Amino acid sequence: MVKRGMSRRAVLAAGSTIVAWQASPLRAMLRSADAAAGPATRASIDELIARMTIEEKAGQLTLMPAAWGGGIATALNPPAGNNNYPVQIADAVAGKLTGVFNGNGARMALQMQKAVMEGSRLKIPLIFAADVIHGHRTIFPVGVGEAASFEPSLAERTARVAAFEATGAGIDWTFAPMVDIARDQRWGRTMEGAGEDVLVGRLFAAARVRGFQGRNLADDDCLMACVKHFAAYGAAEAGLDYNSVDMSIQRLEEIYLRPYQAGVDAGAASVMSSFNEINGVPSNGNHWLMTDVLRDRWGFKGFVVSDYTGDEEMIAAGFAADRRDAARLAILAGVDMSMSSGVYQEHLPALVRDGQVPLAIVDQSVRRVLAAKAQVGLFDNPFRRIDLNREAQRSRLPASLALSREAGQKSIVMLKNEGGLLPLKPGTKIALIGPFAAEGRDINGPWVVYGDNGQAIDVARGLHDAGARFTVTKGSDVEASIPGGIAKAVAAAKAADVVLLAIGESEAMSGEAKSRTEIDVPAPQQALAEAIAKTGKPVVVLLRNGRALALEGAVRDARAILVTWFLGSESGHAIADVLFGKVSPSGRLPVSFPFASGQEPYYYAHKNTGRPNGPGPLAEYKAHYQGVPNSALFPFGHGLTYGDIVYSALQVAPQMSGPMRVGATITNRGSRAAVETVQLYTHQKVGSLTRPVRELKGFQKVALAPGESKTIGFTLTPDDLKFVGADGKWRIEPGLFDLWIAPSAEAEGVHGSFTYRAA
Incomplete structure (x- = not known):
């Protein structure tokens, strides 16, 4: 039985495996591989493909969640059907897997790679992937927050650090950047991308690709990027995750396709297909999208991976008859690798034998995957990024944390500052109130697989380190009231000079599958804000959120409002730096804040219509909702x-x-x-x-x-x-x-x- 632990003897044995690999015939055959995948590399890969069975080819096109993953990783992507780690290693050795994702760091990667390099027939290295979305161990602001910096070079630097840390943990490939345009703030995945604008989306897509991939993908601190979700996932109808997309070719081309193309033009080595359909055709079965546009028009040379069971989901969508049909449609459309569903490993061999899928198409997909493994240097050294000492040596370095703090500072957006309430004067007596004041939770943000909220700096710690005078009162939970909570908060407010009200969304309210019909501050927190406002004390709202929110009442009317998103590891320090004027707020909204949830989808680049209201009071029979202008409470930019x-x-x-x-x-x-x-x-x-x-x-x-x-x-x-x-x-x-x-x-x-x- 394979054990999850790794002894000193096992580590030494792995070292001998590395030495053996370096002298192996296959390594010699493929050592000419380089980032350009030139003629020598292609010839070597073709020679390897000629030696493979159709089952081994299907295995190279099959990616699974790691059976031995971290607690957070397992919760995000449950390893359904393959949660037996010894069985997964046996599958890898048998050539049934190209790699795994969201695994348990370098220790797991070392054990799996060693087993494959010693026991498999062809010795094709595994590739290890992960959701490194806005940081690895050092966590940076969520994507939409970082986009508020309007500084693509900052995103390139944070992606570079994320790659540096993740590669130290044995990771070769990240499922990022997410570049979907988000124009309906009900959609929870707004937090991953760069917001509603095409130009901002394009620039941040390219910057993040450059940051992850570095100068040379074969370097041991570079990650293969994956532009996702192709395509138009952010246009899901009514902001409902996984929903259909139906739009004109003009809107698709002008708005939604352009950030993906920017990522491809920046050299992204992989692309992930989206869950949604476009005009009736699921992306995973869309030949026009995956082949005609992506490859023939844009010249993309990398490989396409499905999103989590996305190919299989064409059955429920009513596009594929069964798992076999889903595998056929996806491979013929141009989806090279199947994630999590197992339909390629299960059905491609028979589809080829039955003549329903040409062998040449399968070989082409295998060629793309093997070329990517060559690009990231795995054929030259399968253990290139696997080093138990390096994992700790690269995590949360002082320079990385300093960059997290800088990114947090630049992501904060000051929406209001009536009467020059901010920056706060030294010695101001502060009442820090709200569910996000302390407790070390909901700081890093959604889609953090390897970070730890316990290591992140909350607002209270940030104020303490800044030398502030303050008290902390929770007042309410995120979505529930606390008996006596409001009374305690009101008392704290009355005893202070100013109130910092830390409210907004929890990590569980933003991200994948977190669509909201009402994008407001939850009712218990709103009630807390209303009670605090009645004290007459000046209030600074510290808004934590992963999307634009419709602010109302005492929250909207507070004298000062800072949008602090989910800022990551150095959140509290960055917020304190802005509050006390160590830095001037410089963030700008990458999404429009509406007057009301019912305005969604709302975005600044809308059409005028034939009946615009124009400046001044709202008029009858003009383009606006009753009592609400066709504009933003706080506009883009x-x-x-x-x-x-x-x-x-x-x-x-x-x-x-x-x-x-x-x-x-x-x-x-x-x-x-x-x-x-x-x-x-x-x-x-x-x-x-x-x-x-x-x-x-x-x-x-x-x-x-x-x-x-x-x-x-x-x-x-x-x-x-x-x-x-x-x-x-x-x-x-x-x-x-x-x-x-x-x-x-x-x-x-x-x-x-x-x-x-x-x-």
């Missing part, structure tokens, strides 16, 4: 600083035929230094198809000292003005365009216009 920022002196030419330089003067009239995110928007007034009211075309972060002015310039090109026409092709049409350089998608900033004429 919004965020305040501790400065007083003014936009002036727009520079734009009256006509454009080629690249055009536009600009504006940005001034900080305040007494504190600030960082402003300057945003460029355009709107085509008339087109052959109607166009959104605004579209983001560029942004820049600019640091401004008190009293300082800077002229900020952008280069606008004809490509920036293109859209997909009725014929499904990209085009640019001459005409009049509005242009804004502004602090948000609904702010005026400075506004002008120009006419585009073809050169």
Whole structure:
């Protein structure tokens, strides 16, 4: 029986396996593998494929959850049907598995890889994957929070650290980045991506791919990235996870496909198919999507993996007749690897023998998977990332934690600051109230497989380390009241100078399968806020969330509001740094906060309609809900600083035929230094198809000292003005365009216009 523990003798034996591998014929045959997968590599892989049985080929296309996983990993992805670790090792040795995911670190990887390299017929190394979404041991802000930094280079740096840590634990491949555009905030997976905007989504997708994959995938601190979920998963109808997607080709091409393409163009080695269907065809059986678009049009050379049992789910969707049919449809569509369902291992051999799936198609998928293993250096050294000492040596280093703190600072968005309540003055007597004040929970955020909330810095610890004077009162639970809780909180508020109200969503309310019909602050917390407001003490709301929320009552009306998302390991320190003015808040909303949940889906780049309400009071028979404007409570791009920022002196030419330089003067009239995110928007007034009211075309972060002015310039090109026409092709049409350089998608900033004429 295989034991889960790893003795010193076993470690030494593994070392002898590494030495034996380095002298093996297969290693010699494949040692020429490099990141480019050149002719020598392809020839070597083809030679290996020729030696494989159809069953072994099906095994190379089968990925399973690790039977020996960590507690969190097992809860996220239960190893249904293969939770017997010795059996899983036997399957790996028999060639029935290409690898496993979300396993128990380097110790497990060493044991499994050793068994395969000693006992399997072909000695093809396993690949070890994991959900390293926003950090490994050091946890960074959730994706939508980090996108609030409007700093793609920051995302590249945090992904680089995540790769550094994860590869130390024997992980070769991460199921990230998630690049789905999220325009309905009821969808729980908003927290994983970069929000609602196409440009922001594209830039962060590319940055995260670069960060994970580094300079050379064969390096032992680089992870293979996986762009997901292909495609349009964020457009699930009504924000309901796994739901159908039905949309025009124009919307699909202009908005939802572009971040995936950006990730592919950045060199992503793998792509994950999505759960949803598009216009009646599940992604896992969509040849047009997986082959015509991804491979033929975009030139993607890597491999496609299904999401967790996604191929099998075509049966319940009514697209596949049974498991065999699901396997046939998926492999023919272009899904190379099956995750968790086992349908490829179970049915591909018979499908090939019966002539329903050409052997050449299976061989092509195997070739792609083996080429990826070569890219990450496994054929050169199967134990490249497996080192028991390295795992501890790379985890939670001071520099990594410092980056987590920086990322947290830059992700925080200040929505309000009436009367200059923030930053707090030294010596202020603070009442820290709310379910997220302390207790070391709900800090890291959803989709953290290997991090530990017990190691994360909560708000109370952050205030303590900043030398603050404060008391802590819970007041309520996240979704339940506490007997006497409000009374204690009110008493604490009355005894303080200011209240910090730490409220919002728990980790269990955001993420996969966490769609919400009402995206509000839960009722017990709202009741707590209303009671605190009645004390008359100034309130600073510290909002914890993984999506935009519809704020109301005392929460909406608080004098100051900070959106703190789920900030990860250094959450409390980052929040304290902003509260006390160690840094000026610089985050901007990557999602629009609506007035009410019923506005969803709401996003800034909507159409004008033929009956826009226009400025001023709400009018009858115009495009708005009863009593609610067709706008955001806090729009995309919004965020305040501790400065007083003014936009002036727009520079734009009256006509454009080629690249055009536009600009504006940005001034900080305040007494504190600030960082402003300057945003460029355009709107085509008339087109052959109607166009959104605004579209983001560029942004820049600019640091401004008190009293300082800077002229900020952008280069606008004809490509920036293109859209997909009725014929499904990209085009640019001459005409009049509005242009804004502004602090948000609904702010005026400075506004002008120009006419585009073809050169």
